[in-house]
Amino acid sequence: MPMDVFDRFLRPLRGGPLTRRYPDEPVALPPTVRGLPEVDPSRCDATGACVSACPTGAITLEQGTWSVDAGRCVFCAICATACPQGAIRLGTRFELASRSRDGDPGTALTREIDRRVGRSLHIRHVDAGSCNGCDWEIAALLNPYHDIQRLGIDFVASPRHADLLLVTGVMTRNLEEAALRTYEAMPEPRLVVAVGACAISGGVFAGTYAARDGVADVLPVDVFVPGCPPRPEALIQGLLVAVGRMVPRAGVEEGSPSA
Amino acid sequence: MSGAVEFPGGIEVRRVQPDELASTTARFIELGACYEMLVGLDERSVGGDGLAVEVDLSSVGGPFRLRADLPLAEPAYPSVARLVPAAAWDEREAKDLFGIIPLGHPDPRRLVLHERWPTGFHPLRKDVDGVLRPPLGDRRYVPFEVHGDGVYQLPVGPIHAGIIEPGHFRFSAVGERILHLDARLFFAHRGLEKLVEGRSFESAAPVVERACGVCTVTHALAYAQAVEALTGTAIPDRARWGRLVLAELERLYNHVGDLGNMCAGVGFYPGVSRLGALKERLLRLNEAVSGHRYLMGSVAPGGLRLDLNEGGLLALAAELGPIGHELGGAIRSVIRSAGVMARFHLAGVVPGELARTLGATGVAARASGLEDDLRLDEPYGAYQDIEVSAAGAATGDVAARFHVRAQEAQEAIRLVAQGLAHLQPGPVRAIAARQPAAGETARCGAEGPRGTSRIWLRAGANGTIDRFHLRSASFANWPVVVAAVPGDLVPDFPLINKSFELCYACTDR
Numbered sequence: 001m002p003m004d005v006f007d008r009f010l011r012p013l014r015g016g017p018l019t020r021r022y023p024d025e026p027v028a029l030p031p032t033v034r035g036l037p038e039v040d041p042s043r044c045d046a047t048g049a050c051v052s053a054c055p056t057g058a059i060t061l062e063q064g065t066w067s068v069d070a071g072r073c074v075f076c077a078i079c080a081t082a083c084p085q086g087a088i089r090l091g092t093r094f095e096l097a098s099r100s101r102d103g104d105p106g107t108a109l110t111r112e113i114d115r116r117v118g119r120s121l122h123i124r125h126v127d128a129g130s131c132n133g134c135d136w137e138i139a140a141l142l143n144p145y146h147d148i149q150r151l152g153i154d155f156v157a158s159p160r161h162a163d164l165l166l167v168t169g170v171m172t173r174n175l176e177e178a179a180l181r182t183y184e185a186m187p188e189p190r191l192v193v194a195v196g197a198c199a200i201s202g203g204v205f206a207g208t209y210a211a212r213d214g215v216a217d218v219l220p221v222d223v224f225v226p227g228c229p230p231r232p233e234a235l236i237q238g239l240l241v242a243v244g245r246m247v248p249r250a251g252v253e254e255g256s257p258s259a
Numbered sequence: 260m261s262g263a264v265e266f267p268g269g270i271e272v273r274r275v276q277p278d279e280l281a282s283t284t285a286r287f288i289e290l291g292a293c294y295e296m297l298v299g300l301d302e303r304s305v306g307g308d309g310l311a312v313e314v315d316l317s318s319v320g321g322p323f324r325l326r327a328d329l330p331l332a333e334p335a336y337p338s339v340a341r342l343v344p345a346a347a348w349d350e351r352e353a354k355d356l357f358g359i360i361p362l363g364h365p366d367p368r369r370l371v372l373h374e375r376w377p378t379g380f381h382p383l384r385k386d387v388d389g390v391l392r393p394p395l396g397d398r399r400y401v402p403f404e405v406h407g408d409g410v411y412q413l414p415v416g417p418i419h420a421g422i423i424e425p426g427h428f429r430f431s432a433v434g435e436r437i438l439h440l441d442a443r444l445f446f447a448h449r450g451l452e453k454l455v456e457g458r459s460f461e462s463a464a465p466v467v468e469r470a471c472g473v474c475t476v477t478h479a480l481a482y483a484q485a486v487e488a489l490t491g492t493a494i495p496d497r498a499r500w501g502r503l504v505l506a507e508l509e510r511l512y513n514h515v516g517d518l519g520n521m522c523a524g525v526g527f528y529p530g531v532s533r534l535g536a537l538k539e540r541l542l543r544l545n546e547a548v549s550g551h552r553y554l555m556g557s558v559a560p561g562g563l564r565l566d567l568n569e570g571g572l573l574a575l576a577a578e579l580g581p582i583g584h585e586l587g588g589a590i591r592s593v594i595r596s597a598g599v600m601a602r603f604h605l606a607g608v609v610p611g612e613l614a615r616t617l618g619a620t621g622v623a624a625r626a627s628g629l630e631d632d633l634r635l636d637e638p639y640g641a642y643q644d645i646e647v648s649a650a651g652a653a654t655g656d657v658a659a660r661f662h663v664r665a666q667e668a669q670e671a672i673r674l675v676a677q678g679l680a681h682l683q684p685g686p687v688r689a690i691a692a693r694q695p696a697a698g699e700t701a702r703c704g705a706e707g708p709r710g711t712s713r714i715w716l717r718a719g720a721n722g723t724i725d726r727f728h729l730r731s732a733s734f735a736n737w738p739v740v741v742a743a744v745p746g747d748l749v750p751d752f753p754l755i756n757k758s759f760e761l762c763y764a765c766t767d768r
Contacts, residue, residue, distance in 0.1 A: 018536055030543070032550035032568045055465040076465050076556045077565060090550075127424045129447040132764045133472025133553050136516075139422045140542070143535035157420030173395060174373050175425055175446040178417045204466045207390050209382050210450030229472065231552065 018144045022233045023246060027094075034075045035093040036226075039066045043087035053082035055204055056197065070096045071200035074228035095249045096226040097238035101200070101216070119152045121243055124162035124186070128179050129211055130169030133229040134196040138166065146232045153239060159185040164242060168229075170198040170211040171218050183219050191242050193223045195235065200224045272313075277327040277336035284314050284325060285342035292318040294345045294618055296730040298715050299353030301385045302328065304725050305698040305717070310334045310384075312359055314346070315702060315715070317637075322702065335360040345618030348738060349730070356383040356452075366403070371445045371767075374398040382453050389453045403441040405431035410438060413749060417446045424763035428752070435748045442741050447767035455727045456719075460486045460560050460691075463724055467714075468555050470729055471765030476502075476509040477707030478714070478729065478765065479558035484639060484703035485716040486560035490691035497685040498562030503641040504678040505554050505567075506705065507671040508575075512541040513708035514668040515586060517760040521661055522593060524754030525602045533589045537582065544578060547571030562688035576679050583672045590665045603658035607743040607755030610655055619739045621710020621732050623759055626663045627655035633706040645677055657758040694722045709733050709761060731765035 020027070029035075037059075044066055051059045058072035059079055068079075080088045127135050141148040148154070156162050159182045171179065183192070194215040197203035202213035215221055225238030240246035275283050288294060293316060300311040309331040315324050327336055338361035340347040350361040351370035358381035361367070372380070375395040381387060404412050410433055417425035425446035431439040451470055455463040467482045468475045480502055487494065519534030542552040548571035549557045557563055593599055609619065614627040624631040632649055634642045650666035652659035695718040704713040710732030719725035740759050744752055 030547040030568075030571065032547055032571060034550045034556075055462060074465065074469075075551075077550070078465065078556075081564065124418075125422045126418055127447065127763075129449050129767075130424075130764065131469040131472040131475075132424055132762055133469075133475075133555070135422055135424060136473060136553070140539060142422075143539045144532055145536065145539045155422060159418070169447065170449055172446060172448055173376075173392070174448055175417060177375075178425070178446070182418050204469050205449045205451070205454065208450035208454050209387075209389055209392055210448050210453075228469075228555070229553070 019147045019150065020145055022146075022236060023240065027233045029092055029094075033092055033094070034077055034090040036070055036073060036075075036091055036096060037068050037077075037079050037088050038091040040087045040089075041066070043085045045085050045087075047084060049082045049084055050079035050088055053078050056201070056206065069201070070098075070226040071101060071224055072197060072203070073226065074197050074203055076228070093249075094227065094231055094234045095237045096230075096234065097241045098224050098248050099222065099241065101224060119245070121153045121164060121239065122156045122162050123153065123164045123166050123239070124156060124159045124182065125166045125168070126179050126182055128167050128169040128175050128199070128215060129172035130196065130198055134168035134199070134227075137229045137232055137235060138168070138195070140232045141235060146236070148236065151236070151240070159183070160187065162186050162190070164191040164193060164239070165219070166193050166195060166239075167199050167215045167219065168195045169215075170202050170205045170208070170213070171215050172211040174210070176212070176218055180218060191222045192219045193225060193238055193242050194221045195225045195227075195238070196230060197226065197228045200226060203228065271323045273323065273325050275325050275327050277312075277329055280312065280314065280325060280327045281337050281339040281342050284316070284339050284346075287316055287318070287325075288343060290318075292316040292323075294343055295322070296713060296715070296728075297339060297346050297349035297353065298726075298728050299357035299359050299383065300717075300726060301357065301383065303331075304385045304719065310357055310359055312336060312353060314339060315713075324702075329359060334358060335362050337362050338364040340364055344616050344738075345735075348734065355381070357381050358384065368401070371448055373443075373445065374400050382450060389450070389456065400443060402429040402443070403439065404429065405438045409433050417443075426763055430749055430752070432749055435750065437744050437747055437749055437752070440741050440744050440752075442737065444737065444763055445767045447764050449768060451768040452727050452729070455724050457723055459722055460490070460724065463727070464559050464564075465556075467727070467729070468558075470768055471731065471733075471762045472553050472555075473513055474509070474707045474709065474712060474731065474733075474762060474765050475553055475555050476505045476558055477705045477712050478731070480506060480640075481703050481705040481712055481714040481729075482716070483558055483560045484705070485701040485714045486691075488701035488703060489695040489699055489716065489718050490560075490693055490722075492561055492689055492692050494562040494689050495686045497566075497683060498687045498689075499641045500678050500681040501563050501567050501687060502558055503645070504675055504682065505549065505557055506707075507674045507678065508541070508545055508548070509554055510708045511668055511671040511675065512538055512545065513760075514664045514671065515541060517708075517757070518590065518593070518661065518664055518668070520757045520760060521603075521657070521754065522599065524757040525599050527593065527596060527599045530589065530593045530596075530599070533585075533592070537585055537589065540578070540582065544571070544575050547574050559688070561690060562686075564688070566687045567682070572679060572682065575675070579672055579676050583669060586668060586672070593661070600658060602751070602754060603661055604656060605654075606657040606751050607747055607758060608654070608656045609739055609743045611653075613742055614655065614739060617739045617742060618735050619710075620735045621707070622660050622663050622667070623710065623736045623739050625650055626652045626659035628653040631711070633704050633711045637704070639703070639705065641678065641681070644681075645674065647674065657754060660758040691722075697725065707732055710736060712765070729765065729768060731762070731768075733761035733763070734766045736761050737766055
């Protein structure tokens, strides 16, 4: 048998499938995983060290109540290392997709999308000024481990063929016009999912002259997927939430989840 | 040459008259120096009264810098790019961001701030408020096009068909043959360099890491070394070797992913799938070791922000052998495919002389026969105590870049194993030994998956940043991609582009 035939067709059969079954089966997270920061209230002295150390202003401490905005958090663990009491640790929560930043659930459009697209979803991706971390995680959805096509979801080349616009990055002023025209080229009904801290709030780039503070300043966002970048399973959850095939996790739907 | 010689940050600065900058730079290059970058400066924050432009060079005698002071009223000087083409994009950037005019520049169009930005808005000047977002106008981009019988224009992007970053490519072609490519980038320009001004070295680090998601160790490392040079900080031994492990892991997963992407460029799906799976395996190991799939948040000024996880390191050590074996098998299956190699051979040829003239770095340089690797040329950190074997090829085509990347991926596996053997328990972070005086500068580099990235850093008052400049490896290499494609076929462009595998994010910043 020619080596080529073995290599391309038979060798892959020997190893068995690599594909993981998320969301039907849970993700095996390593112990090092950096999920959303959590505080141990019994150890928190409200010194505010975490608030001033946070590079994106994601943490607030009002009247002794500690909370973190998942849409600003970049999961850097600087808060945990800054806390003199060691009261903060990075948890394991990564399924953080929410339908809004301000509590408006917006389910009507989701039901309409669900009725129209059924279980099939076609996505156009736009990088509106990301560091490309989010984009590589989106690309990882197509590798054999995640194989997003198993869920009836695929990426298309043209916005004219897309149901959903997946936007990464801060929405730079240089790209704004192209992003808007891409959205306008999509048939209705259309969904917009903002991926990552930059697309949700500007992330570490909030306040720059060169960009907006997130995608929602320019496009109507239906679902926000926090992370820096969100891991592939978090992206899958966000996409399934967008089409009503998954529900946001408890404590996330109201915008800013607090620990 | 004129003016005083000083040695801030240990590197000689020679003052030259503005009209001598280009000729002096060219003379040093003729004598064997290498052009590294050109940096625009606003001297008003460090006691000066105008702007300045600095050319950084390296030579066998060490690095040195040429600086020309420019009056605020008329900040112009004869263009360096007329004599040194590698300076072309640097000068266009300084023109947009500082309003420093390179007289006689071969392509004086806008680069970083697109045409719609208002005239006279130069955000890196010290008197411009960094949060100001001026209204944009409707001035349009004028592409460079070739016209003639049978020549047509093919615009592509900035929104592409695949999952890639934004860039606009304008091909002038006859049939399928490319006559000229005009690349318009900087759609991902986020104003990073202005954003970190005035911040402490510590608080700027998470922003610097996010210049680019897949060169994050490289940039964090170059930045950390620059801060450590300014603050006289020596880092603990575990951090030195930890950084080497992280830097080589970054090279490894990038190269494995890029080898797979080159297969995607010719539609060879067995390779795409196999190398894509291997990349995912490496990303999982990255997370097990560092807590982040792309290794963010590990390298910080003074050492490592978070220690490497012992369990993850053990898993990594156990996996290196099988990963090397699988990588070798995947590479052989690509090389054995005659159809793939026929597409790789003689596509996107960059002759060595062109690579040198344009300032190519990394795989783009080494595949064209240039010996260029900062780990060997100016060893830093643990690279001073370890032998790195240089990769190289001479033909300068896609196949050469494939081979160089394949050699480097295998070498990265070997270096990770060596780094792991040197990792001893101990502290991972040192505190800064001193605070630099305002105006002190440092310039440090790191060899990443795409070549040498350099950071130019000047301290302000109280341990803050006065000026930060990142000359990424991708920034240096983009003009090389543009020069590589004329004569090639339009359908080969995605392949040629993938063979360089440059980031837009760290080019655009």
